[in-house]
Amino acid sequence: MQTLETIQQTLDQNDAVMLYFSAPTCNVCHALKPKLVEAIITEFPIFMMESIDISEIPEIASHFSVFTIPTVLIFFQGREFLRKSRHMSVGEVVEDIRRPYNLMVES
Numbered sequence: 001m002q003t004l005e006t007i008q009q010t011l012d013q014n015d016a017v018m019l020y021f022s023a024p025t026c027n028v029c030h031a032l033k034p035k036l037v038e039a040i041i042t043e044f045p046i047f048m049m050e051s052i053d054i055s056e057i058p059e060i061a062s063h064f065s066v067f068t069i070p071t072v073l074i075f076f077q078g079r080e081f082l083r084k085s086r087h088m089s090v091g092e093v094v095e096d097i098r099r100p101y102n103l104m105v106e107s
Contacts, residue, residue: 004060007050011078014048015104019064021071023055028086029070035090036072043094044101076100 011017018040022029033051040047054061054069064073066085074082074097082096
């Protein structure tokens with residue numbers, strides 16, 4: 001089971017992490033997630049991804065100041081780099097993280 005502690009461990013132990021906040025009642029969340037996950041796996045193989053259901057674990061959403069869904073948070077080396085909420089495209093997210101990801105992997 002996910003807890004704030006397990007999410008924090010994921011952030012501490014991985015250089016590239018995507019947190020995906022959603023809820024079962026969110027149709028946009030369900031349409032976006034598989035496309036986003038596929039793009040991240042294809043383009044950025046070392047990314048660790050966590051999906052967080054805010055209806056089950058609202059304290060995690062609260063901790064990260066997530067008040068709308070879907071929300072994607074991208075972390076590099078434990079620091080939040082990108083935050084996208086509600087209206088986003090897969091291509092936009094991929095392009096926003098491509099350069100910093102490549103710099104991190106090459107160093």
